[in-house]
Amino acid sequence: MNRKFLKATMLGTTAILSASLAQDNFREPQYRDVQGNVTLEVWSWVPGLDKTAAEFTKQFPNIKINVVNLGGGAQTYNRLQTACRAGSGAPDVAQIEYGFLPTYIETNCLVDLRTLGASNLRSYFVPWTWRQVSPRNQEVYGIPQDTGPLAMIYRADIFKRYNIPVPRTWDEFARAGARLSELSKGQVKIGNFFSTYSPWFIALVWAQGGQMWRQNADGSWVQTLNNPTSKAVAKFWGDLIKAGYVSTFPAFTPDFWNPMAAGRIATSMEAAWGPGSFAGSLAQNPGQGAQYRVANLPQRTLGSFASGNWGGSSNVITRQSKNPQAAMLFINWLNTSRTGIVSDWNNGGLFPAAQAGLSLPELRNPDVNPSKFFGGQDVITVYQRASQAVNVDFTWAPWLPAADAVFADVMAQAIQGRITFEQAIDQWQERTLAEARRNGYKVTGGQ
Amino acid sequence: MVTFTVFFVAPVLYAIYLSLFIPQQVNGNLTQVFGGLQNYEWALQDNQFLKSFIHIFFFGIIQIPIMLLLATILALILDQMVDGFLKRFFRTAFYLPYTIPSVISGLLWGYLYSLNLSPLNYIIQQNGGQPINFLASTPMTLFVIGNIVTWTWVGYNMVVLFASLQGVPRELYDAAKVDGATGWNVIRYIKLPLLRPALFLTLLFSIIGTSQIFAEPFALRSIGFVPNDITPNAYLYAVGAQNGNYSYAAALALVLAAVTFIFSSFFLRIIARNSNDQ
Numbered sequence: 001m002n003r004k005f006l007k008a009t010m011l012g013t014t015a016i017l018s019a020s021l022a023q024d025n026f027r028e029p030q031y032r033d034v035q036g037n038v039t040l041e042v043w044s045w046v047p048g049l050d051k052t053a054a055e056f057t058k059q060f061p062n063i064k065i066n067v068v069n070l071g072g073g074a075q076t077y078n079r080l081q082t083a084c085r086a087g088s089g090a091p092d093v094a095q096i097e098y099g100f101l102p103t104y105i106e107t108n109c110l111v112d113l114r115t116l117g118a119s120n121l122r123s124y125f126v127p128w129t130w131r132q133v134s135p136r137n138q139e140v141y142g143i144p145q146d147t148g149p150l151a152m153i154y155r156a157d158i159f160k161r162y163n164i165p166v167p168r169t170w171d172e173f174a175r176a177g178a179r180l181s182e183l184s185k186g187q188v189k190i191g192n193f194f195s196t197y198s199p200w201f202i203a204l205v206w207a208q209g210g211q212m213w214r215q216n217a218d219g220s221w222v223q224t225l226n227n228p229t230s231k232a233v234a235k236f237w238g239d240l241i242k243a244g245y246v247s248t249f250p251a252f253t254p255d256f257w258n259p260m261a262a263g264r265i266a267t268s269m270e271a272a273w274g275p276g277s278f279a280g281s282l283a284q285n286p287g288q289g290a291q292y293r294v295a296n297l298p299q300r301t302l303g304s305f306a307s308g309n310w311g312g313s314s315n316v317i318t319r320q321s322k323n324p325q326a327a328m329l330f331i332n333w334l335n336t337s338r339t340g341i342v343s344d345w346n347n348g349g350l351f352p353a354a355q356a357g358l359s360l361p362e363l364r365n366p367d368v369n370p371s372k373f374f375g376g377q378d379v380i381t382v383y384q385r386a387s388q389a390v391n392v393d394f395t396w397a398p399w400l401p402a403a404d405a406v407f408a409d410v411m412a413q414a415i416q417g418r419i420t421f422e423q424a425i426d427q428w429q430e431r432t433l434a435e436a437r438r439n440g441y442k443v444t445g446g447q
Numbered sequence: 448m449v450t451f452t453v454f455f456v457a458p459v460l461y462a463i464y465l466s467l468f469i470p471q472q473v474n475g476n477l478t479q480v481f482g483g484l485q486n487y488e489w490a491l492q493d494n495q496f497l498k499s500f501i502h503i504f505f506f507g508i509i510q511i512p513i514m515l516l517l518a519t520i521l522a523l524i525l526d527q528m529v530d531g532f533l534k535r536f537f538r539t540a541f542y543l544p545y546t547i548p549s550v551i552s553g554l555l556w557g558y559l560y561s562l563n564l565s566p567l568n569y570i571i572q573q574n575g576g577q578p579i580n581f582l583a584s585t586p587m588t589l590f591v592i593g594n595i596v597t598w599t600w601v602g603y604n605m606v607v608l609f610a611s612l613q614g615v616p617r618e619l620y621d622a623a624k625v626d627g628a629t630g631w632n633v634i635r636y637i638k639l640p641l642l643r644p645a646l647f648l649t650l651l652f653s654i655i656g657t658s659q660i661f662a663e664p665f666a667l668r669s670i671g672f673v674p675n676d677i678t679p680n681a682y683l684y685a686v687g688a689q690n691g692n693y694s695y696a697a698a699l700a701l702v703l704a705a706v707t708f709i710f711s712s713f714f715l716r717i718i719a720r721n722s723n724d725q
Contacts (some may be wrong), residue, residue, distance in 0.1 A: 078688035085691060106477050107691060196672045218474060249562070250671050258563040398477075401689045409674050416584055438489055439475050439692045440470030 026356045027338050029121060031329060039064040040324040044095035045072040046322035047280050048347025055339050056330060063326050079400060087101050093331055095313045099199055102398040105141055110118040111317040112139040116328040119165035124336050128392030130351040142314030143331045145354030148271030149307045149386035150203050152298060153278060156291040158266045159187060166295055170236060173298045177245030179265060180437045191245040191267045196250050197417060199310050205230045206308030206394055207297060213397040220442035221397060226429040230421050238414060240419025248415050261287035269297060271310035272383040275351010279373035292374050294382045307386040320392060337439035351383055358384055402435040461466035466698035495676035496699060502589060503678050507657045511592040513650060518604035523634060526612040541602035549599060553666025556595045561670045582671035592663045598633060604649045611645035648720045651711055658707040679703045
């Protein structure tokens, strides 16, 4: 061995060592494999989760993962709810958004993960997400998967073409809407109102400090869907819709993606998992000359900064699972391991709930989706800012599914012009209250 | 008798039992407690449930006559045709939609009625018009569902009516011909009166079927907003699967069954009276 070679090797080793030292503030828990061959059924609508699951099976060959994608939100929940009540047919692991967790806690469907060692994992996650999976501050019902702080996805090319500055406040947003409508002869809308997804609307209210529910010490509830902030937000969007500046295409349908690609919608208020679904759903047809970028959520005034959270999910284990140990290993690995977090980001655009995940350099790689789709922009950093500005003390009620359905209904009536948007919010409160009571909850209305 | 008990009587009895309970928060946890007729009281005051009946009522009085008229015309044409390839072809072609599961047909029609993908809207836009949002309001959505249901069931009803026409003894036509009856007269005075029993049967099935529409609005959800109260069964599903309130869903199901029963027997009564008049 000659000296030159030795020197080179040593230099190389040092370089590798220092590089790994620099990255290794990433902390993973110890994963302990389980005995025997196991197949886990997982219900989730995370895009490309099967690829991430394959990575898991590579590491733990005795555990096979069968990913079943029933579709987002209600399509999965309705089936899960039925399987839980029926006592059979539920998967081992399911994806549940934070807001919908209380529904399943009430039906006694989920395993308390403290029995599987979850208490040790608390320090790995962004603190407020742990509060969401442990709403009573005792039992732990899920492992946080991702969060959905809101930011604004916009078409930089449209703002450039019409020479309009990208809005930073809601006032600027409204003015940009009017200007855009004038210059494009009504062809281009400034944004889209997701009238069939109440959690989207709730996140906008949340960003401005409105609260929808709280639970009293005796277990009874107070519901304030028609709080002043909620009404103000509804009126703001309602006015823009009536003026023709904002469209009302249903989210996640071709009817939304098509006009987006065609350049007929300039912005969309999207959660941190939004860029992933943009990159996925618009992959075939991104639109000619389209430049997708992410900016902060418009604010009430310049200088203030706040955001709300739309969705974001946890992974739960149902009481029907025959292999809770293996299931725990999987959801732990999925949300705390470097491989799991990076794969979920690249395949599904999941904004990790794991604290250390947020600073991973792999999530800032401009050549990989979703960043690649956004012209190499460091999407994560924008959302990280939003994440820090989310009010962490937000409570959900177990009858969110009912509130969600009523919201879609009253908003449809408001869009048709049969009632005003403020009346719609009042009806939302009243009808949801009646349904919650019929479903057995002690709940009063309030302000 | 055993199967009848197990598969028919038992579920109904269980539904009745279930409907007498209501969920209630006891010490913070949801528990089922005996509620007597509370669920039924709620059902009769439930605006969404009542609206779903109004929707389906107007749906029925418009869609059923159109569908049966079309089915009758097609059956008469088919009956008139000479035996051969064409006759077999049309018989199969009209029946084919019935063999497609309603979820699939819901999706197929869904795309034809989608705001941005519909060929209809494409043509409208090519000619400078504004695209139509076919799911913009409940009446529009009901129209779309009516279109799908008609397309699916015309062929089925046609086959029932056609079979009944085939059962008419040929001598009757020969006798009519001897008496000088031709074309329209044969239809008016021989075929239509003989079709009456089959028409009543298809009418009855259609009333019952209409009261149970579920798959079509459900499938349309993938392209846009369809309210829960669009049909009674869709609302039942929301109460059960979405809100998890099975006892209330059971009560609603029993009310729906009762209303359907009353409606069908009402029609049967009219039919029986009319037949006696003849």
